[in-house]
Amino acid sequence: MKTPVDIAITGAAGQISYSLLFRLAAGEFLGESQPINLHLLEIPPAMSALEGVVMELNDCAYPLLNRIITTTDPKVAFDNVDYAFLVGARPRGAGMERKDLLQCNAEIFMVQGKALNDVANRNVKVLVTGNPANTNALIAINNAPDLNPKNFTAMTMLDHNRTINQLAEKSGVKATDIKNVIIWGNHSNTQYPDIHHAKIKGQDALSLVENNWFINEMIPTIQQRGAAIIKARGQSSAASAATAAIKQMRLWALGTPASDWVSMALVSDGSYDIEKGLVYSFPVTVNDGEINIVQGLEINKLSLEKMKLTEKELREEKEDVKHLFS
Ligand code: NAD
Ligand code: LMR
Numbered sequence: 001m002k003t004p005v006d007i008a009i010t011g012a013a014g015q016i017s018y019s020l021l022f023r024l025a026a027g028e029f030l031g032e033s034q035p036i037n038l039h040l041l042e043i044p045p046a047m048s049a050l051e052g053v054v055m056e057l058n059d060c061a062y063p064l065l066n067r068i069i070t071t072t073d074p075k076v077a078f079d080n081v082d083y084a085f086l087v088g089a090r091p092r093g094a095g096m097e098r099k100d101l102l103q104c105n106a107e108i109f110m111v112q113g114k115a116l117n118d119v120a121n122r123n124v125k126v127l128v129t130g131n132p133a134n135t136n137a138l139i140a141i142n143n144a145p146d147l148n149p150k151n152f153t154a155m156t157m158l159d160h161n162r163t164i165n166q167l168a169e170k171s172g173v174k175a176t177d178i179k180n181v182i183i184w185g186n187h188s189n190t191q192y193p194d195i196h197h198a199k200i201k202g203q204d205a206l207s208l209v210e211n212n213w214f215i216n217e218m219i220p221t222i223q224q225r226g227a228a229i230i231k232a233r234g235q236s237s238a239a240s241a242a243t244a245a246i247k248q249m250r251l252w253a254l255g256t257p258a259s260d261w262v263s264m265a266l267v268s269d270g271s272y273d274i275e276k277g278l279v280y281s282f283p284v285t286v287n288d289g290e291i292n293i294v295q296g297l298e299i300n301k302l303s304l305e306k307m308k309l310t311e312k313e314l315r316e317e318k319e320d321v322k323h324l325f326s
Helices: 013-027 044-059 096-118 133-141 157-171 213-224 225-233 241-255 299-326
Strands: 005-010 036-041 063-073 083-085 127-129 151-154 183-184 192-195 260-269 278-287 291-293
Touching: 005 291, 013 044, 013 225, 013 241, 036 044, 036 278, 044 063, 083 096, 083 241, 096 133, 096 183, 096 278, 096 299, 127 133, 127 241, 133 151, 133 260, 133 278, 133 299, 151 183, 151 278, 157 183, 157 192, 157 213, 157 241, 192 213, 213 225, 213 291, 241 260, 278 299
Parallel strands: 005 036, 005 083, 036 063, 083 127, 127 151
Antiparallel strands: 151 260, 183 192, 183 278, 260 278, 278 291
């Protein structure tokens, strides 16, 4: 039997976690031979609901679920953890943009960045899902001076999956026939889902779908998909977000397939002339837990404009939260 790995999940009584926790416990993240300990963080008013979730987890009698810790203290939740899913944060409602959440959620990531800095495993992999995810990750990084900024990513895998789906639906193929889509920038309505390098069954995507559809339908659909789900369900995406969180963390831990790349938001190293230090979504591959930004892609004028626009928004968000950096 392998030694259990320690996984923290914040916002453990929330919507996304109600899908995420059960799938982690079933082995969807690290496979069916890897036992896990779950460290579940919530705020006091949600502890009763969390007790119910724990009862349900226990009632599943999962063979891989070794231990569950519940707490309201981030330092207990993050103690020596190998992985941290930072989900807990307020979701937006109808008519809001994700950046409208910055003021109410920013402080959560300041406190949690400090706690991770103090007690997490030095190799911890931290995935920020709570919105606005890129800038919340930036806040956490800037409150964790003893951790490598490369230990943090923000989630744009849901946008990546959405783009694969749009392209697969449009061209009447399976999702697995689509490769090399890219999400550039912010998990917001300025994000740029780019299919200039995408392949459909090995052929250039833009030789198979119309440019007009790509620009006037696909891009706005992806940029507004979160809002469309909120309008339809009355609540923000949850199961698809949990799927994306597991996929992003699994590929980070275990590596990307040789035939494809994925999108993750991580600290910019200046690649593609994006301001160093911003948490920006790039196409990446992963080897031995190390994330590498795919280099050398040709960027046309349209792409450059869209990449710069979403970078500008991230710069503005950074200005709004700088006072929270330690
Ligand atoms: P939810 O309201 O159902 O759950 C959030 C949970 O977080 C609640 O149980 C709440 O008590 C808890 N929480 C609040 N402050 C906390 C703190 N300081 N520490 C620990 N827990 C805390 O929301 P949800 O639908 O699960 O969404 C969570 C976040 O994820 C939202 O910000 C949402 O916008 C975001 N989200 C991001 C993506 C993405 O692609 N990046 C996708 C979907 C949702
Ligand atoms: C999403 O993309 O579904 C989430 O970020 C939730 C939201 O606010 O749109």
